[in-house]
Amino acid sequence: MSDYVFEPFKIKSVERIPILTRDERAARLKAAGYNVFNLASQDVTVDLLTDSGTGAMSQEQWSAVMRGDEAYAGARSFQRLAETVHDVFGFEHFVPTHQGRAAENVLFPLTVKPGDIIPTNQPFDTTQANIEAAGGAAMELVIEEGVDPTSHHPFKGNIDVERLAALLDDVGTERAPLAVITITNNTGGGQPVSLANLRAAKGVLSDRGVPLYLDACRHAENAFFIQEREPGYADKPIRGIVHETLALADGFTLSAKKDGLANIGGLLATRDEALFERVKQRLIRTEGFPTYGGLAGRDLDAMAVGLREALDERYLRYRVGQVRYLAGRLTEGGVPIVEPPGGHAVYVDAARFLPHIARDEFPGQALATSLYLEGGVRCIEIGGVAFGKIDPQSGETHWPGLELVRLAVPRRVYTQSHLDYVADTVIELYGRRDGVRGLRMTYAPEVLRHFTARFEPVRGD
Ligand code: F0G
Numbered sequence: 001m002s003d004y005v006f007e008p009f010k011i012k013s014v015e016r017i018p019i020l021t022r023d024e025r026a027a028r029l030k031a032a033g034y035n036v037f038n039l040a041s042q043d044v045t046v047d048l049l050t051d052s053g054t055g056a057m058s059q060e061q062w063s064a065v066m067r068g069d070e071a072y073a074g075a076r077s078f079q080r081l082a083e084t085v086h087d088v089f090g091f092e093h094f095v096p097t098h099q100g101r102a103a104e105n106v107l108f109p110l111t112v113k114p115g116d117i118i119p120t121n122q123p124f125d126t127t128q129a130n131i132e133a134a135g136g137a138a139m140e141l142v143i144e145e146g147v148d149p150t151s152h153h154p155f156k157g158n159i160d161v162e163r164l165a166a167l168l169d170d171v172g173t174e175r176a177p178l179a180v181i182t183i184t185n186n187t188g189g190g191q192p193v194s195l196a197n198l199r200a201a202k203g204v205l206s207d208r209g210v211p212l213y214l215d216a217c218r219h220a221e222n223a224f225f226i227q228e229r230e231p232g233y234a235d236k237p238i239r240g241i242v243h244e245t246l247a248l249a250d251g252f253t254l255s256a257k258k259d260g261l262a263n264i265g266g267l268l269a270t271r272d273e274a275l276f277e278r279v280k281q282r283l284i285r286t287e288g289f290p291t292y293g294g295l296a297g298r299d300l301d302a303m304a305v306g307l308r309e310a311l312d313e314r315y316l317r318y319r320v321g322q323v324r325y326l327a328g329r330l331t332e333g334g335v336p337i338v339e340p341p342g343g344h345a346v347y348v349d350a351a352r353f354l355p356h357i358a359r360d361e362f363p364g365q366a367l368a369t370s371l372y373l374e375g376g377v378r379c380i381e382i383g384g385v386a387f388g389k390i391d392p393q394s395g396e397t398h399w400p401g402l403e404l405v406r407l408a409v410p411r412r413v414y415t416q417s418h419l420d421y422v423a424d425t426v427i428e429l430y431g432r433r434d435g436v437r438g439l440r441m442t443y444a445p446e447v448l449r450h451f452t453a454r455f456e457p458v459r460g461d
Contacts, residue, residue, distance in 0.1 A: 005321045007415055008314045012059065018376070022052040025373050032118060033438055033454030034369045036378050045376030046414065046422055048407040051344045052101075053257035053264060055411030057302060061261065064305045067297025073289055075244060076298035077304070080180070085269065085305030088239070088311065089216075089246045091101040091277040092270035095283050095302070098294030100217055100255025102287055103128035103268035105133075107213070110278050111177045113138035113429040119167055119179040119210075121146070121159040122187040125386075125448075127180060127215055127253075138228040139167060146188045149349055150339040156340075157222075159187030160382025166202045173208045182215040183245070185220040189322075189404075190218070190342020192225035195233070195244060202248045208245050211250035211272070219245065220259040220310040222317065224320050227313075238311045250276075258344070261306030261411060265299050315412075319343075323409050326419045333427035338404065350383060354407075354436055359384055361458055364403045365427075369455075370436050371405075375425030379407045385441075385448040 020028070020043060042045060047054070058063075069075040078096070085094050097103040104127055112118065114135030115420065123131065123138040123270035131138045141163045147155035159181055168176055181201060185191045198212075205212050223241040227233050233241060245254065256265035269282075270276050277349075280290045287294035309315065322342050327341035336352035350364040364383030371377045380386075383403035388425040390397050407422065429436070439455040 004431075005284035007059070007412075008276040008312075008318050009412060017045055019045055020376060021049040022373070025070055026092065029369055029373055033443070034365070034456065035453055036368055036372055037451050039372070039378060041226075043376075043379045046378070046418055048345075048377060048379045048414060048422065050256060050380070050411060051256065051408040051410050053262070054413065055257075057261065057263070057306070058412075060309070061302045063304045063383075064301035065298040068296060068301050070297045073283055073291055075291055075297045075300070077300040078291040081300045081304040083167070084268065084307050084361065088242060088307050089252070089269065090243055091246070091252075091269040091271070093271065094267055095265040095279060095290045096293035096295055096300055097268055097283070097287050099257060099264060099266045100124075100215075100253060101130065101266075102294060103253035103255075103266045104130040106271045106279055106282050106286065107138070107251070108134040110275065110282060110451070111176070116175050116177055116216065117167070117171050119164050119176060121157055121181050122185050123180060124182060124186050124215065125219075127182070131180075138362075141167065142185065142188055144190060146185065149189075149336075149402060149404075150346075152340055154192075154340075155194040155197060155225070156191035157183065157188055157193040157302070159193070159199065159201050159258070161200045161204055161454050164201060168204070168208050168210065169324075176208075176210050176252075178211045178213050179205055180213050182217075184218045184225070186218070186341050186344070189338040189347045190221070190344045192222045192343065194230050194421070195226055195241070196230065197250075198245060198248050205389050212248060212351055213417050214246070214249045214252040215247070216249075216252040216254045217341055220255070220316060221320060223311075225343065226314075238313055238316060242311060256306065258262075258411075259307070259310040260303050261305045261310050262299065265295055265303040265448055266293075269288070279335055312352055319411060322419060324414070325416060326407065326409065326423060329420070330426055332388070333430060335422065335426055335430050338402075345406045347382070348405045348407065349402070350405050351403040353430065353431055354438075356388075356434065357438040359399050359403070360397065361440065362455070363438065364405050365455060367405045370429055371425060374429050377407075377422050377425050378406055381450060382406050387454060 112134035116136035122141045145151035146156040251270035254267040256262040301396035336349040338347035353365040364381035443454040
């Protein structure tokens, strides 16, 4: 049999893709204030805004939906999810939540107090926001290679273990109630963390009595990279690697909208029984009874099946292979991207794509809006709009290190020919990049401005 990695599924139900004319897209973009978050999905041809909750469920998941037990307490759906959480992650104490950030919003107020510091490789935005809301600060300790878009380090999501030890010795462990390592590191490009690194970090933390929590949203993709790249793991099954990874954790949060292959859902698990009691109390106040946690029984069943399906090695080879295929086509076309591609998305380096656009004219936003205009492709800016911070005293903007655009690939949704279309659109635009103009921000909300900011092109129109 040929080694060719094709989509390991047949398509049983389809959704029509909208195709607008360029004039229609130009009008929609203008009405959206040149912010793709304001576009309606009916105006988008290929939607690469996020890989979160946008995946396609399998026939087994849809059948599980029909088995959903909607009892308020002790539903069979919960029992099935508990079996999965035990089998896949090796945890007894967990609660479902409606999504990942809800798990964070239960965990951090119970563990973090004002003035605390939380060591991380790099936190996702909502993780950082929830730590800050509890009065703490997330410290980024990702290895140097992790912030270099040209480095080919195999585990660019690794935490710098020496800096971790130095930080803990410096601030004292009373101010560090837990550490959080994100697998894979979304903020840094969907980059994996090795088991050797997790083990070393765990050693430093447990010597000092600091629990290790994982943000395990993309645990299956991380395990795939470990199997592929970490010495000694080539013959270990994904299921075993996930087990070994989670065995190092004292707890985890997870958004089932990623490797849970579900459209909604999340988990919070811990080995700390005293904390678990407080988790359940807080959950009852904010999410719901501990056996449903803000979800319908059918959602628990969809998650229970999806979390097992994500460990399928053929699926993961196709999944990571798809991202790699898109990255490969872009590199062949000369397009600058973050190397090597991660598990769920290709990150285009907008600063190198549009060097003629100044930082304060938002090259990333200009690239994201141009990809919509040219091909109806929707993606997000991760650069000056999302992470630029205005100093309240001087009024000056502090720009983040990188100016990127993320093409996130939803799971089991688009075929290789859709990705060819995306690659053609990006490469064609790259050929005409000198004609792309910058943007001026006409409305800027104070926080999380990428969601609602508005823009207009710098000249003309
Ligand atoms: N942690 C990571 C690493 C994430 O990527 C996300 C979400 C969350 C936590 C929060 O989970 O959305 O279920 O509340 N990431 C999405 C994205 C939104 O587009 O990358 P959630």
